[in-house]
Amino acid sequence: MTKKKTFLDVVSTNRFIHTLLATILGFLFGAIFLAIMGLSVGQAYGRLITSVTSLRGFSYVIVYAIPYIMTGLSVAFSFKTGVFNIGCEGQFVVGSMAAAVVGILLGNLPGIVLIPLCFLAAMAAGALWGIVVGVLKTKWGINEVLSMIMFNWIAFYLSNFIAGIPAIHSDGSAEATKNISEHASTLLSADLIGRLGLAPTANWGILVAIAMTVVIWVIIEKTTLGYELKAVGANRFSAEYGGINVNRSILTALAISGAMAGLGGALQLMGMGNRISVFSSQEGFGFAGIVVALMGCSNPFGVLAAGIFYGALTYGGSKLNLVGAPTQLINVIVGTVVFFIAISVIFENLKRIKTRAQRNAEAAAIKRAEEKEEQK
Amino acid sequence: MTDIINNLGIILYATLIYTTPLLYAALGSCFSEVSGVVNIGIEGMMTAGAFTGTVVAYFTGSPWIGFLCGGLAGALFGTLHALATVKLGADQTIAGTAINMLGPGIVIMIAKVMFNSTDTIPLEASMKIPRLFRGVFDTTTVFGRFMDNVFANFASTYLVFVAVLIVWFVFYKTRFGLRLRACGEHPQACETLGINVIAMRFLCVCISGFLSGLGGACVTMAISTQFRPISIVGQGFIAIAAVIFGKFRPHGALLGCLLFGFCSGLKVVLGGSSGIDMQLLSMIPYVVTVIVLILFVGKSHVPSANGKPYIKSK
Amino acid sequence: MAKQYVDMKTPVIEMRNIVKKFGDFVANDGINLTVHKGEIHAILGENGAGKSTLMNQLYGLLKPTSGDILVNGKKIDMNNPRDAIDAGIGMVHQHFMLVQPFTVTENIVLGTEPLKGIALDMVTARKNVVEISERYGLSIDPDAKIEDISVGMQQRVEILKALYRGADILILDEPTSSLTPQEIVELIEIMHNLVKDGKSIILITHKLKEIKESADFCTIIRLGKYIGTVDVEDVTENDLASMMVGRKVTFKVDKPEQKPGEVVLDVKDLHCLDYRGVEIVKGLNLQVRRGEIVGIAGIDGNGQTELVEVITGLRKGTAGQVIVNGADVFNKPPRFGFDHGVSSIPADRQKHGLVLDFSIEDNLILQNYGEEPYSRKGILQRDAIFQHATKSIEDFDIRPRNSEKRAAGTLSGGNQQKVIIAREVLNDKDLLIAVNPTRGLDVGAIEYVHKYIVDQRNKGKAVLLVSFELDEIMSLSDIIDVIFDGQIVASIPGAQADENELGLMMAGGGKKND
Structure with missing residues (x-):
């Protein structure tokens, strides 16, 4: 096909353009919603934009984005390998x-x-959380969505339990763990933060997130491991026929996916x-990962961009109540x-709709011609 | 001995309390999944029902109108899900995720505008779903107190068990049920027999939203008295788990929900008396579910066409 | 059969100048079809010729772009299958439209269920089903679940579904494609009983023999165009074939005499269970030597599928030995067998043979992705993979060209099979196992596949051919092993095989050969 692609071709086939269109529609819907509720669209969106475009604001966005990128990578990787890692939330928590445990107990290192x-501890814990679900699936045939939902909650309460152990629990009155050792902190130097006027929590975790984006991309696109995992995800029967160890591949995929989520938890902490506070409800980083992976079209670099976008919305959204608009507007937009x-898929059908219209017109023309002939 | 009977009564009461909203949602999930549409948006639909139910009850003063409207709000989001997945052939997981964001997003935004808070105003006792058997049993006897404990439940609880019976009957004894199950297994076969698969699935996803909405309304109108952003945290997903646990059958989902409810009930009673760490106790329902799955349930037959969009060729 | 039940004065179906377009693609281009009462009318054409498209319009699943459909002389606008059913048309689809976990009765009544009040009346339903099955001599078990019954019975259920709805005109779409020879005979008998009863049958097929055996008239379609309608009595199979393909075709496969070499595959006393845990292979012995094709003839369900699965490592056996080139591959993973010389063309190319979402180039390295030159140190070498694909596409005539990066799922069935054959032939293993290698392919593709299988034999490979098409087994095999009830019950030199004798042994009528 050397024919030049038409605009319609691009729109109907390019998934990134779909996402872009969807994003525009999302903001449009958010605007309508604001208007119906009698709030100022300009004020709300203006606030959203100004709060993330300053250097300080943007540094906040990056800080917010780090865990989303990681959980997004986790879910995107699972999508590519044919599992739906709805257990990302639990892997993030463990x-x-x-x-935290390593950062508190070995704080002198x-x-x-x-x-x-x-x-490493975080990745191991996340991977373990993924593998357990994988073993339940491969050994006993237990539906992974079901067990992941269970293990999200087990992780939740396990975390709360560990936070309550005296060696870990805060010495003060806070319902939380001790602070992790300063040595384990990834914060930029206070000096640098002050000089550039960055967010006080500005840290170099984003570099890790970017590195992992590349790693995941390489695994998926360039390695034989990626080939195996994708083959198992796309058709486990032919993968097995081709000599790939299906069960091992499922476990590997879940382990890598879990490790990404776990690392995300570490970077966030x-x-x-x-x-870590004693949670009263799930924090939703894992569920956000699903959204980020979807917005990023399950492509690692797409996830990187989507993670930053989601970070910007969350941070910008937290400033919305300053202009009287509810923070939840963000959820409405993202939803x-x-x-x-x-x-x-309707974009993909655009072309077909067009041709169908043509077809109907043709049919109508034929019919008219026939009728004329009959009249003669 | 008296203590044991007393505790047993409380455990059973708590079991039913926890089971009720899950069971409504699980029945809803059955409709959608069995007809062939994956609905992970149950959580969002429950949230919509939870908010709407309590708000309507607050303004009309009638718990039953509120309860019904809770269901309708869930159905509204069900319609949205059906529109995307059944009519437009969207990816069902993605659409469900969208519902889970939109549901809470929209209702909490409305709450903010209406009440200037993310919480609604607590219902007065008369606006809540009534307890049916208050004072029926003689609480001076051990047995009477036991019965009083168990039957201290809200009307919505008794209703849900009736609903299980009805759903079971519909699934296995009616024409609609036979067709519904066939749509989830082999939609093309249904189409060749003149059954409108699109309409069937659309309706089932709407019903699924309605029942989920009722489940959400139970939380805010019976168990609690108001809607808060944390009213619905994960119940929708537990309901889905219960359905998978119950092998996509309404009576199986009942068992799944009861198991879950019972473990939660046990947790409450043990938490008060045993001195075991509350966090560990809270893990029980989830751990037990996994263990039961390993020991007794194993693989479940997922409806063959579950998750696959059905697109009619023209 | 001599049109004894045909009432030439009463046309029941008339399709006039039917045109059906999908976008720019014209699937049906001015097709005419007339079917009379009591007639068996075959529609012949290669895969993709437009037969199913035509029938789907008659059954209301598709709408014609132009043209008229008349049923019993009345013009009918078919909007959905309901309209067709109401007009007395029933259709048995090639891929059965049966709900697997439902019972036979439930499947038959689905869509027109008898009621008692608001509840289903399954008692009446069952009674009606038994009644109608007896009336037409279609034996079924009304209470069995579809997933537990044979393919032949599933087909009878499909026919009953149509009859239950009062169909007078039955469309049978490739009805024999998954039937055993015996079941085909039964089906033809059933068809004759139905026309005797005044029904009309439209038979879609690409099998010439069946047309000669059963049909009164035959309409031929080629590449969507109407070629003509012939009286089956007036034409030979070869005439039909030429009309279908548009050129002369030969069904004979050239196979030079050659002496087989040493044993490559040696299966000894093999036992294994089927998916329900019932023993299905019961002490089977089998040998295949270099330079010979051993054909396994047998009725589906006698253990041939499981036998191949055990040899290729996809299924665990319970006892026995599977020796390939001196190594026992019994209960070893597929990789182990592959490394010791096993390659195979699997029965289900979409389920086992290909990853449909993967590109052609990736499918071509399904077993070799981890080897040089396709990967180095765990990194895929895209250039080498691409070049390999380019060459394979060229050498094996895979169409369209330049399709290295196209998803395998977008190819036609024949070309998908070519991808698999290219891969397995290039794997260059000592043993090639081919299971139903031509199922669902058109004549040209069948010739192609047969040529490659014989080529492998000529090159000194050992070939094990499993096929439900007896003709295929007979024309290709040097030795025919008959499988029955999990054992090889006879081993006959291919040249001496007689179809009737084989058929008898496949049904359990033969004795053990030694």
């Missing part, structure tokens, strides 16, 4: 707690040792949280975006 150790991404 990863975060593993990093120097940062150069402690930080990698925290990362070591850059922003500093300690609409995702909804339109879901129905973006």
